[in-house]
Amino acid sequence: MAIATELPQMPRPSNRPRTGVDAYPLLRWLHANLFSSITSTVITLLLFALLAKVIAGFVQWGILNAVWSVPGNDTGACRAARGLGACWAVIPEKYRFILFGTYTYDQQWRPALATLLFIALFCVSSLRFFWRRELVLIWAVALSLIGLLMWGGVPGLPFVSQERWGGLPVTLVLATFGLAFGFPLGILVALGRRSKLPAIRSLCVLYVELIRGVPLISLLFMASVMFPLFMPEGFNIDKLLRAQIAVVLYAGAYLAEVVRGGLQAVPRGQHEAADALGLSYWRKQRLIILPQAIRHVIPPLVNTFIAFFKDTSLVLIIGIFDLLTTAKTAILDPAWQAFSIEVYLFVAVIYFVFCFAMSRYSRHLEAQGKRT
Amino acid sequence: MNFRALLWQIVVVAIVVGIAAWLWSNTVHNLSVRRISTGFAFLGREAGMPIIDTWLPYSPRDTYLWAFVVGVVNTLRVAVIGVVLATILGTLVGISRLSSNWLLSRLSLVYVEVLRDIPLLLQLLFWYVLMQGLPPARGAWKPINGVFLSNRGLIVPSLPLDGGQAWVIGTALLGLVAFYFLRCDLLARQVRDGHPRRIWPYGILFVIAAPALLSWWLGVAWTPTMPVLRGFNFAGGWTFAPEYFALLIALVTYTSAFIAEIVRSGIQAVPKGQWDAAVALGLRRGFVLRQIVLPQALRVIIPPMTSQYLNLTKNSSLAVAIGYQDIVSVANTTLNQTGQAIESIALIMAVFLTISLGISLFMNWYNAHIALVER
Numbered sequence: 154m155a156i157a158t159e160l161p162q163m164p165r166p167s168n169r170p171r172t173g174v175d176a177y178p179l180l181r182w183l184h185a186n187l188f189s190s191i192t193s194t195v196i197t198l199l200l201f202a203l204l205a206k207v208i209a210g211f212v213q214w215g216i217l218n219a220v221w222s223v224p225g226n227d228t229g230a231c232r233a234a235r236g237l238g239a240c241w242a243v244i245p246e247k248y249r250f251i252l253f254g255t256y257t258y259d260q261q262w263r264p265a266l267a268t269l270l271f272i273a274l275f276c277v278s279s280l281r282f283f284w285r286r287e288l289v290l291i292w293a294v295a296l297s298l299i300g301l302l303m304w305g306g307v308p309g310l311p312f313v314s315q316e317r318w319g320g321l322p323v324t325l326v327l328a329t330f331g332l333a334f335g336f337p338l339g340i341l342v343a344l345g346r347r348s349k350l351p352a353i354r355s356l357c358v359l360y361v362e363l364i365r366g367v368p369l370i371s372l373l374f375m376a377s378v379m380f381p382l383f384m385p386e387g388f389n390i391d392k393l394l395r396a397q398i399a400v401v402l403y404a405g406a407y408l409a410e411v412v413r414g415g416l417q418a419v420p421r422g423q424h425e426a427a428d429a430l431g432l433s434y435w436r437k438q439r440l441i442i443l444p445q446a447i448r449h450v451i452p453p454l455v456n457t458f459i460a461f462f463k464d465t466s467l468v469l470i471i472g473i474f475d476l477l478t479t480a481k482t483a484i485l486d487p488a489w490q491a492f493s494i495e496v497y498l499f500v501a502v503i504y505f506v507f508c509f510a511m512s513r514y515s516r517h518l519e520a521q522g523k524r525t
Numbered sequence: 526m527n528f529r530a531l532l533w534q535i536v537v538v539a540i541v542v543g544i545a546a547w548l549w550s551n552t553v554h555n556l557s558v559r560r561i562s563t564g565f566a567f568l569g570r571e572a573g574m575p576i577i578d579t580w581l582p583y584s585p586r587d588t589y590l591w592a593f594v595v596g597v598v599n600t601l602r603v604a605v606i607g608v609v610l611a612t613i614l615g616t617l618v619g620i621s622r623l624s625s626n627w628l629l630s631r632l633s634l635v636y637v638e639v640l641r642d643i644p645l646l647l648q649l650l651f652w653y654v655l656m657q658g659l660p661p662a663r664g665a666w667k668p669i670n671g672v673f674l675s676n677r678g679l680i681v682p683s684l685p686l687d688g689g690q691a692w693v694i695g696t697a698l699l700g701l702v703a704f705y706f707l708r709c710d711l712l713a714r715q716v717r718d719g720h721p722r723r724i725w726p727y728g729i730l731f732v733i734a735a736p737a738l739l740s741w742w743l744g745v746a747w748t749p750t751m752p753v754l755r756g757f758n759f760a761g762g763w764t765f766a767p768e769y770f771a772l773l774i775a776l777v778t779y780t781s782a783f784i785a786e787i788v789r790s791g792i793q794a795v796p797k798g799q800w801d802a803a804v805a806l807g808l809r810r811g812f813v814l815r816q817i818v819l820p821q822a823l824r825v826i827i828p829p830m831t832s833q834y835l836n837l838t839k840n841s842s843l844a845v846a847i848g849y850q851d852i853v854s855v856a857n858t859t860l861n862q863t864g865q866a867i868e869s870i871a872l873i874m875a876v877f878l879t880i881s882l883g884i885s886l887f888m889n890w891y892n893a894h895i896a897l898v899e900r
Contacts, residue, residue, distance in 0.1 A: 374873070493650075
């Protein structure tokens with residue numbers, strides 16, 4: 154297929170007489186954007202045919218022939234429609250399990266509320282107004298509240314062990330706590346990597362390169378298999394926490410590289426001015442360098458966070474019940490086994506909404522940064 | 526260096542060494558309690574694990590060491606082909622993003638956004654379920670004669686390599702290398718004395734004529750072996766197992782979305798004045814893109830592209846989720862069979878660190894090769 158490689162075309166001279174297609178704005182638009190040349194016309198028609206076929210196929214499968222509900226656990230209707238139509242009945246049947254895993258059923262309003270708290274926390278953090286020191290406090294309060302909600306153990310909220318947690322809150326916990334602890338770690342490592350002290354610098358380089366050179370899975374394996382070997386005999390910590398530690402170490406290395414990029418963008422004069430004022434190393438970094446460095450790299454930080462949010466799904470491989478694992482487990486039920494596509498699409502939409510929102514936000518920040 | 530700096534370093538190093546020593550002593554103690562012997566002696570023992578989809582000869586009677594080698598080859602098989610395909614697809618999508626055709630650029634945007642914002646593991650499981658949902662071998666889809674797509678995977682006609690075909694292909698590859706160096710030399714001479722030289726006849730001679738002559742002389746037959754359905758499976762032809770195929774599709778499509786964005790921003794990073802100047806010189810569009818814009822765009826593209834190649838290679842470790850036996854999967858089985866957790870994970874890490882280092886070195890060399898030569 155020939156690919157139109159034209160860059161955005163020069164604006165047409167405006168003093169040309171407007172005749173024929175040029176007289177109608179819609180036709181003009183169509184001509185300029187869809188039928189400007191023979192190649193372009195062929196591409197448009199081909200894509201249009203393809204698109205029509207795909208959309209028609211999806212509408213047929215996903216809407217017209219779909220089964221939306223079945224009586225009880227009797228999936229006969231779904232099986233009859235298999236291959237022709239989707240079985241969306243699996244979603245209302247399983248969505249509680251997919252979203253909240255094995256969390257005590259009548260207490261599931263708690264993880265739901267925790268999820269909302271997480272979302273509120275992200276929204277607050279994305280507002281420029283809140284980019285100040287108090288944000289750390291807000292995070293601390295919100296995360297403790299979430300912990301309280303999820304664990305309970307106070308009057309009115311019965312205790313729920315984290316072995317029973319599952320679904321969306323676990324994904325959010327892994328990602329958010331990974332960021333909350335990985336970010337300070339990343340800042341320290343980035344500073345260490347730019348430090349003048351050779352021993353500290355080489356330790357930081359070693360850490361970053363080692364973590365970035367291996368897949369996250371090997372770190373997760375390490376957390377699930379090797380961690381118990383590392384600890385004193387009889388001392389054992391929960392699987393979720395072990396995975397969380399691996400995720401923090403992983404996030405720390407990647408965030409360190411992003412922060413380092415920001416540090417490099419701070420002009421030398423800023424360092425020299427801070428030194429001239431007689432500030433100590435830590436005061437200089439805290440008051441002068443880091444605020445500027447981090448402002449530079451907020452869009453890539455958001456991108457790292459997106460990558461990282463998606464990567465939490467890898468805990469499936471060591472058997473932690475995050476959103477993807479609950480989805481995969483939900484369709485182990487023999488009655489619903491054949492309808493995994495529907496469940497995966499449902500979960501994909503959830504992931505997509507989170508990541509798309511973040512990527513829009515990062516795009517918006519970048520555009521803003523360019524304007525100022 | 527002043528005293529405080531020295532003190533700081535000693536303190537930090539002491540803490541790190543202290544923690545490492547503590548972990549080490551715990552590990553040694555735990556291993557002795559669990560009666561697990563350390564060391565790589567287990568590599569010489571019989572593996573006993575089946576590896577179905579492999580290019581190397583392998584049977585469960587072989588050693589763990591050989592199983593690891595087979596796993597590494599399986600990883601490389603996905604990674605290398607994946608990198609090539611993802612680069613091609615990503616570049617096409619990236620250029621489409623800049624197309625003046627509204628529909629094409631919009632659809633490319635949707636492609637990029639959808640693939641980037643869904644976890645790779647989810648996409649992988651999705652493709653794998655789709656593969657399993659394909660009809661069985663008897664009702665396989667036949668898009669082209671001799672190509673079968675079924676829940677046994679993709680089966681294509683194979684080319685026998687034992688009748689001199691390998692020699693001919695080898696000659697063509699050698700010719701390609703020779704042609705590359707000759708071209709460099711001719712171009713250098715052209716720069717020196719200003720006489721344009723015709724290059725393409727050498728290409729035809731080295732890459733096409735010489736192998737064709739050899740093929741005719743050896744009397745090599747180029748008839749492919751068609752796969753045929755026998756019982757419940759296919760005989761003959763090359764098979765791409767569903768696991769491999771699903772993993773390859775997932776990795777290629779996912780990575781191509783990122784590569785598309787890199788290519789797009791790389792082309793956009795070339796100032797518009799470069800286009801204008803080239804057009805003002807009366808050069809054709811294709812020539813401008815190839816000779817003026819792309820060389821400049823490549824300088825922006827190569828570093829982020831390197832990290833995408835590294836990501837693809839590391840992401841190939843997700844194979845373990847669908848049962849494609851790459852190095853991680855083999856190590857995981859080994860770990861479960863022998864309990865040699867530390868050694869198995871160390872092997873995974875060593876393999877990936879080596880591959881990462883190899884890709885980085887190659888891409889750094891390439892980057893230096895195309896870098897702007899300044900006075």
